Amino acid sequence: MSTIAAPEASPGAAPQTPWVTPRPQQLLTLATLLASGLVSLVVVRFTGVAGFDGWAITFFAVSLLLAVVRSARAGSKERTDAIMRVTVTAAAAGAFVPWLSIFGSVIVKGYEGLQPNFFTQDMRTTTPDDFLEFGGAIHAIVGSLLMVLIATVITLPLGILSGLYLTEVRGKLTFLVRFVVQSMSGVPSIVAGLFIYTTYVYGTESFSAMAGALALSVLMLPTVARTAEEVLKLVPEDLRSAGYALGARQWRTALMVVVPTVRSGLTTAAILGVARVIGETAPLLLTSLSNSSLRINPIEGPMASLPTYIFGYLQIGTEYAIARAWSASFVLLVLVLVLFVIARRFGGKDKR
Amino acid sequence: MTVIYNREDKIFRGIVTSGALTSLVVLGLIGLFLFLRGAQIFNDNGLNFLTGTNWTVGSEDGTVPDEFSIGAMLIGTVIVSLVAIVIAFPLAIGGALYLEFYAPQFVRKPLVTMLDLAASIPSLIFGLWGIEVFTTFGERWAVFLNHRLGFIPLFGVEFENFGRSPFIAGCVLASLIVPITTSVAREVYSRTPRDLVDTCYALGGSKWGAIRAVVIPYGRSGVIGGAMLGLGRALGETVAVYLLLNLVFSYEFRILESAGGNVASLIATKFGDATPYELKALVAAGFVLFLLTLVVNMTATTIVQRSTPRA
Numbered sequence: 001m002s003t004i005a006a007p008e009a010s011p012g013a014a015p016q017t018p019w020v021t022p023r024p025q026q027l028l029t030l031a032t033l034l035a036s037g038l039v040s041l042v043v044v045r046f047t048g049v050a051g052f053d054g055w056a057i058t059f060f061a062v063s064l065l066l067a068v069v070r071s072a073r074a075g076s077k078e079r080t081d082a083i084m085r086v087t088v089t090a091a092a093a094g095a096f097v098p099w100l101s102i103f104g105s106v107i108v109k110g111y112e113g114l115q116p117n118f119f120t121q122d123m124r125t126t127t128p129d130d131f132l133e134f135g136g137a138i139h140a141i142v143g144s145l146l147m148v149l150i151a152t153v154i155t156l157p158l159g160i161l162s163g164l165y166l167t168e169v170r171g172k173l174t175f176l177v178r179f180v181v182q183s184m185s186g187v188p189s190i191v192a193g194l195f196i197y198t199t200y201v202y203g204t205e206s207f208s209a210m211a212g213a214l215a216l217s218v219l220m221l222p223t224v225a226r227t228a229e230e231v232l233k234l235v236p237e238d239l240r241s242a243g244y245a246l247g248a249r250q251w252r253t254a255l256m257v258v259v260p261t262v263r264s265g266l267t268t269a270a271i272l273g274v275a276r277v278i279g280e281t282a283p284l285l286l287t288s289l290s291n292s293s294l295r296i297n298p299i300e301g302p303m304a305s306l307p308t309y310i311f312g313y314l315q316i317g318t319e320y321a322i323a324r325a326w327s328a329s330f331v332l333l334v335l336v337l338v339l340f341v342i343a344r345r346f347g348g349k350d351k352r
Numbered sequence: 353m354t355v356i357y358n359r360e361d362k363i364f365r366g367i368v369t370s371g372a373l374t375s376l377v378v379l380g381l382i383g384l385f386l387f388l389r390g391a392q393i394f395n396d397n398g399l400n401f402l403t404g405t406n407w408t409v410g411s412e413d414g415t416v417p418d419e420f421s422i423g424a425m426l427i428g429t430v431i432v433s434l435v436a437i438v439i440a441f442p443l444a445i446g447g448a449l450y451l452e453f454y455a456p457q458f459v460r461k462p463l464v465t466m467l468d469l470a471a472s473i474p475s476l477i478f479g480l481w482g483i484e485v486f487t488t489f490g491e492r493w494a495v496f497l498n499h500r501l502g503f504i505p506l507f508g509v510e511f512e513n514f515g516r517s518p519f520i521a522g523c524v525l526a527s528l529i530v531p532i533t534t535s536v537a538r539e540v541y542s543r544t545p546r547d548l549v550d551t552c553y554a555l556g557g558s559k560w561g562a563i564r565a566v567v568i569p570y571g572r573s574g575v576i577g578g579a580m581l582g583l584g585r586a587l588g589e590t591v592a593v594y595l596l597l598n599l600v601f602s603y604e605f606r607i608l609e610s611a612g613g614n615v616a617s618l619i620a621t622k623f624g625d626a627t628p629y630e631l632k633a634l635v636a637a638g639f640v641l642f643l644l645t646l647v648v649n650m651t652a653t654t655i656v657q658r659s660t661p662r663a
Contacts, residue, residue, distance in 0.1 A: 050492075051489065051492065052489075053489050053492065053493070077558055077561065078558065080558070080560055080561075081558035081559055081560040081561065084560040084563075085454065085559070085560070087446070088446045088449050088450050088453075088454055089446075089450055089454060090446070091442055091443050091445065091446020091447065091450070092443075092446045092447040092449075092450030092451070092454075092455075094443045094446070095443040095444060095446060095447035095530045095534060096447065096463065096466065098481075098486075098527035098530075099466060099469075099470040099473070099527070099531075101481065101485060101486075102473060102477060102478065102481045102485075105481055105484070105485050106477065106481075109484070157371070158371055158374050158375075160371075161367070161368050161370075161371025161372055161374075162371060162372040162374070162375065164368045164371075164372075165368045165369055165371065165372030166372070168368065169365050169368050169369060169372075171365070171369055173369070173372070173373070176376070177372045177373070177375070177376070179650075179653060179654075179657075180375050180376045180379055181375050182649075182653040182657075183379070183646060183649050183650050183653055184375050184378070184379050185649075186581070186584040186585070186588070186645055186646070186648070186649030186652075186653075187379070187382065187588070187642065187645065187646070188587070188588025188589070188590070188616055188641055188642070188645050189588065189590060190588065190590040190616045190619050190620060190638065190641075191382065191386070191588065191638050191641060191642045191645075192382070194386060194619065194634070194635060194638040195381070195382045195385060195386060198385050198386065198389045198635055199381075199385055218378060218382070221374070221375055221378070222375065225375065249358065249360055249361050249364075250357065250361045250364065250365070251360055251361055251363075251364030251365075254364070254368075255364075275472045276472065278474070279472075279473070279474020279475070279476055279477065280474065281474070281475070281476045281590070281591045282590035282591055282616065282620055285620055285623065286619075286620075286623055307474065307476050307591075310476055310477075310480065311476060311591065314480060314483075314595070322484070325480065326480070326484075329476075329477050329480055332474060332476075332477065333473065333477060336469075336472050336473070336474070337469065340468070340469055340472060
């Protein structure tokens, strides 16, 4: 046992920051990673192990080996710790790599077909096999936006009412409402489509964008309701008391104090709902189907949307058709991304 | 404290309450309508609808009778979802632990954003990526599994095709449900009382020691709930499975064989040119799927809510 030396408190000495990893150690870690990566590359080059997956697994094995060797002099506790550090990191990498791959391939494969005509023309005079300079997806983009718009108009008020019930009215059914909303978020999208098919499409005897929008509403409602509740919960109790103190009834307080306070948060709720459903395919295959020309009448006749567009052209399976599907995926993913960023911007506003 | 509401308030409360009950009504209507439209099928086929492996459209003259049953698809649904959850669970736990305890600050923020974003990638894009990109890797792994572990019936195959198998579909579904499971797990782990973790360190425990002794036991039920939410999503997934699996109507337990299917993709596949009676069978299948996912989701919700006390 050695005595612990008190830190030198000489004036002018750099302040000690034991919680920061020192630069040399950071460099060492980096060098180790690079070296293991290179070793794995060599293994992939000269043995039967092949491909990116082979490299990744070799990399994992090498890192694991290094961890064991390095902690050899320490106790078994340190060894387990080192092994688990590598394992957990590898599992995390395994979780994240597919998404990176998805983003990457959508960009790489969708880029080619993204020419101006993709956003200005529909497919009424173009066959799927035509060169990518002809035809486009404007009908699908418009169709998607239209359906999502209708779905938002339907679900936003209902979602807000649901949130108000849980935060303002606080009735006896609070638990039930919360539970049902949560369970409803797990309804398979195809079941929602089937539901609208057996009711609305049966009733009107026509596939239509309206039917598609209704199916999307079923899927969108839980997201909007839950987010609205979360947002309304952030309203300080003081504001309500202030409303009552001014002599306002509950309904005036709720509608003129509580709701306006979280207006941007409720926008977030709507946006998150839209992001949730804009890529839904299965319900639209049963309700709004697809077509190839730009239409804006939501009541009658099939209407294309980005998901059914992608799905349809993927099924055709020829080179240019698949390229069109990738381009539409690119547009869809960008839409989701934009919605997501906007939601974050708005969401941040209320909290701080 | 008794609160007295006047008429205006009562109207307001009535409107809000009925608005809040819409979701309950819709959920009930879904069950009711699917059941009513599919009732004839349950009546005609009885239990055979759930256990049989036949999907035959009868001929017009009636020499070949209609026969519809979803036993094979139910098994297929369970198998694909199980493959997905078995792969996704360790990855999600690893991901959550990494984000909460291992990741350096500058990595964590972008990764958390990406996690949220990944949860909103449409499943169609997962399916597209699955057939166009992932299949190459999936087939390689399938061949490897088959050659090394082929003696286990689960990994055996009849035809050495290896594409479009429940295994590959399961892998893609796994990457689809990892985001939701990871974010629930992360949420639960982040609620671990900080002083308990610090106590572990103070007693000389390593990081893994603290995780094993405190974090994992503390978050167990919440994480299981999260996994079940993922499972619910996998059970009801349509397009990704549609794109990645060939529908084959037989009991199939070999996950590397190019055969399988699930209830949701059955509905999507047969819907387009179904006869009126077949449509009823599809609706009945939808009803079964609805019940199945509802049970899984309600269980999951109960577990998650119980393990995370609400403020």
